[in-house]
Amino acid sequence: MKARAVVFDLWNTIAVWPEDLWAETRPKVAEQLGLTIEEFETRWYGDLAQMREIGPSGDVLALFDLSPAAVERVTSLRRAVTRKGLVPVPGAVETITTLRERGLKIGLISVCSEDVVSLWEETDFHGLFDEEVFSAAVGLRKPDPRIYRLALDLLGVEPAGAVFVGDGANDELAGAERVGMRAIGVDSPSGELGDWDGAIVGELSELLELV
Numbered sequence: 697m698k699a700r701a702v703v704f705d706l707w708n709t710i711a712v713w714p715e716d717l718w719a720e721t722r723p724k725v726a727e728q729l730g731l732t733i734e735e736f737e738t739r740w741y742g743d744l745a746q747m748r749e750i751g752p753s754g755d756v757l758a759l760f761d762l763s764p765a766a767v768e769r770v771t772s773l774r775r776a777v778t779r780k781g782l783v784p785v786p787g788a789v790e791t792i793t794t795l796r797e798r799g800l801k802i803g804l805i806s807v808c809s810e811d812v813v814s815l816w817e818e819t820d821f822h823g824l825f826d827e828e829v830f831s832a833a834v835g836l837r838k839p840d841p842r843i844y845r846l847a848l849d850l851l852g853v854e855p856a857g858a859v860f861v862g863d864g865a866n867d868e869l870a871g872a873e874r875v876g877m878r879a880i881g882v883d884s885p886s887g888e889l890g891d892w893d894g895a896i897v898g899e900l901s902e903l904l905e906l907v
């Protein structure tokens with residue numbers, strides 16, 4: 697079936713998560729939460745990972761005995777990192793704009809925390825997409841089939857008419873195929889493609905030949 701929509705992943709696909717700045721910031725966040733850096737890493741990437749990606753950040757911070765000022769500091773530390781990353785990679789805006797000019801609907805499905813949602817309107821991504829689905833806002837994460845179906849319903853497109861593009865984190869490429877979408881991997885420094893053996897692009901502009 698001819699593609700009618702292209703759905704993009706966000707991090708390490710059309711924007712680069714600022715890993716270095718986040719590494720510098722983590723000890724400051726840990727300190728505010730009253731944790732050692734080791735405790736912080738265990739919890740952030742362990743029991744808190746799902747919670748911070750499928751719900752309000754306030755729910756996560758409420759687990760800690762923080763003053764309102766400390767909540768504010770943690771929130772602003774994290775927002776600064778996220779804001780730095782929310783910049784289109786070279787070729788992203790041009791590729792998406794060209795796909796739209798061809799009549800394709802453009803969607804986004806991101807596993808992200810609430811700060812992405814709240815910062816979105818002030819970024820250069822705002823207005824590029826017909827529909828955006830953020831995990832923290834909808835309470836679902838990739839590769840849950842429901843998050844793909846939600847995006848497709850919003851776009852008004854059947855799975856067979858949609859292409860998913862991502863770096864491969866969260867098993868998102870196989871997840872897209874399981875709901876009947878075509879998936880294209882993006883070769884990114886994140887190294888998340890794993891054993892993906894489907895189509896791969898090195899530059900987003902290559903999508904213009906593949907979609």
Ligand SMILES: [Mg+2]
Nearest residue numbers: 707708863865
């Ligand atoms: Mg990604």
